Amino acid sequence: MSEEIFVRVEDNKILVKTPYDKLFVKKIKKIFTDSERSYDEDRKLWIINYTQENYELAQKLVQEHFFNTEEKLVIFRCTGVSPKVNGIPLVEYARDSDWRRRAWNFDVITYVRMGSHGTRRHPQFHGLVLAKILMNERTEIKGEADYKVYPYTKSLHMTAVELIEKAESLDDYEKIVEKLDRMVQKLEGFGVEVAKEAVMVKGFLVISTLPSRALLDRAFPKIYKDTRIGSEVIQIVRGYFYNKLGVLSKKFYNHILQKHGVWAGFGYIIPAHRVYQFIRDIEELREEYVKFERELREFIEEGKIPEDKLEKIESGRINIDPEYLDLVREYLREHGVEEIEVPNIAERVKIRLIPFSVDLRFVEEYLEERTIKSVQKELEIVKQEMFENLRQDLEEKLNSIYERLKNYEKKKMTKNVMRKLKEDIDYVIRTAEDLEINIGRVEALKKVAETLEFAESDRVATPEAEGRLKALLGEISSSKS
């Protein structure tokens, strides 16, 4: 947002150089007559006949227009046209396309376009626009828009972006503004915005898709009085074979991922020290999928029921129903489907680890000078969101450890549970280290782990160890946020 600005005298001429600003040009044209001024296309500056009065006037004009500005966060609700700041539209738009504009005094952070785009001849812009604007009392905002001005802070910026991205209609503007208002009140109470430290997260991002139960569904058009009134969905198999896919994916999402990974807001990150165990669990899961597919294929094609399931079927623990399959076969035949195709299951299990780190060196190496700043800004936002999510996730894991430690105090803990607890403590500590995230209580937790070790080696918790543990528990709970 910074460009050259000056008013100076050379060769008995006043030279006025400013960034382009439509409103400013209008003002200059109004104040100085055509014969008094000219525009130097090469040097991109205004040349005005020198008089002391003109000089003072020009200086005052530039001063008022370009200085004493403050950074503001402004949110707009647009109905029909894009808002303009000093005569320059924030968003340019045609019916079929739109793009943000930049100027010396604003940066469009994000926008969403909603509803009618108008026609090619008369395009319209309905939507929400969020911009960072350098404002002073002369700044002119026009356009058919409600807008609200906030002081610019990182946290407001982030919240606003998030809310706008979630917005579904223009009416959400009210809710967003309410939320931002509440935040501003809080910030004002604080007086200072708390700066979060920069984070460097190093780990592996998990990219996954798993086969879902929908693969075992078939949909047919549902007709009533010659009108299609929807679809009916039938399950090719039911019971065990149908549910097992859900059970397996649940295992991945709710157990394996939670056990090894940390939620970063947009995906799970596996810290380096957990990759080995994570992959081991994944291999096991893949095996289960392979076995499942084999059994499913045998069941559908040959009617074979897996032997290790017989007992469970007998006792009513699981449900495998060949009669149902026959029924489905008959139904499918009525709909012209002769053969039931068994979908590929195991090959749809896609779990990938992508090396992941947020590294600004990359930005500097690959981007042009003028884009670096804005990318850095975006990255900063991502980093902070990610940091906040990772921290929260680790906090939650910590809280659960704390709850379990309380049981230890009550001596209700078996050795197995204790080993698990120690592992979990170790996990949180090492993960925090790997991801370079500082969370409170880690130091105290390290000591707890040592104490547990000490107690375990003695088989029975010694009174001494217990005393230390109690003190440490106190320390942890008092520093709980």
Next chain:
DNA sequence: TGGGTGGAAGCACTTAGGCG
């Protein structure tokens, strides 16, 4: 507590036809 049962909502993504 973990696996199984049965269901459902919500999301991303794709495809095809309509539209100006």
Next chain:
DNA sequence: CGCCTAAGTGCTTCCACCCA
């Protein structure tokens, strides 16, 4: 041409309940 919409497919994430 590129957006819009409806419809369809597949994946993710819930939930309530049941049983050993």
